[in-house]
Amino acid sequence: MIEFLYEAVLMDFSLRQLRVFHALAQTGHFGRAAELLGLSQPTVSADIRALEQALKVMLFVRSRAGTVLSDAGAALLPLAEQTLAAAGELAEEAERLGQEPCTVRLAATPSLINRLVPALLQELEERAAPVHVEVVEVATGALERTLASGEADLGVGHFVEPSSHSRQALVARDEVCVLTALGDLDPTVPAHLHALRGRRLLIWPRRQHDDYFDVLVGACRERGLDPEIIESAGAVSGAQSYQLRNGTAFSLVPFDFAREASPTLSYAPLDPPLFIPLQAIWRLPVARGVGEVVTTLREVRRGKAIARSQR
Secondary structure, three states, X not given: OXXXXXXXXXXXXXXXXXXXXXXXXXXXXXXXXXXXXXXXXXXXXXXXXHXXXXXXXXXXEEEOOEEEEOHHHHXXXXXXXXXXXXXXXXXXHHHHHHHOOEXXXXXXXXXXXXXXXXXXXXXXXXXXXXXXXXXXXXXXXXXXXXXXXXXXXXXXXXXXXXXXXXXXXXXXXXXXXXXXXXXXXXXXXOEOHHHHOOOEEEEOOHHHOHHHHHHHHHHHHHOOOOOOEEEOOOHHHOHHHHHHHOOOEEEEEEHXXXXXXXXXXXXXXXXXXXXXXXXXXXXXXXXXXXXXXXXXXXXXXXXXXXXXXXX
16 A cells, blocks of 8 residues: 555645545545635545545545545555645654754965955854854865865855866956055055056966956056066965065955055955956865855955945
8 A cells, every 4th residue: 555655745735735624534525624724625625635636546535525535545545645634743853953053164365265254154153053164264266176076065255167076156256456555555545556667576476366367457557567477376365475465565465354454455346447256266175055145245344345345
């Protein structure tokens, strides 16, 4: 009999139809079954007809005296009750799993560690979200390798490249700022790059992240500046960073990073402005909690953009 019911599952019938079957068996009356379930009587009648067609048996004997279970209906009712009970357990277990804390390993590049990631962690904590985030700091250009190696479930950075084993989504578009010696720039006054002629561009090696590198160098040239390039693996925080402080070099960095940079430096947005994509990338299959972290990232980043536009 169980095999028969499993075979029927391949047909078109629903849990609601099983609930209608159970309610009608309890009440013996279409109107009372409809009232019990909060459905209309025509819906109850249609559901019983559809279920009988799917199972290819008559479940009830209808007469002027009332509605009673047929022999087949009486035999199938316990199995229907078992199915409904199992569906209820499935829903309860899914709800429990949804509330059970999980851990998401988040890889983030240096430009995001000091501002966006802390804001994300704070927001998740304030929401009491059932997600614990372990932060993995990676170099610019290393997000994809970190995910591919299994060291992280999710990454956030600029110009990420998904593979057949990962997916990506746009979180926001980040404004780029120029960063150099203290006192040389005013954050309220957009800077023209050609005014920095004679200063070197401090940036990571092109092999580390060629797309990102090419966009920033290309932006300089489009704005009338073809600077000498100093490559430093740590870029702003590397061994060559003294050249930013003494004003012989500049860097191009996301706005959030610029705001958190050393107080020995100054920054300003570009004129004309430059925006770069901020993206999330995650491994397949998707780890539990990743969706909530990505959604929160978007909300936090959107909140920052709104706050900045209101200043």
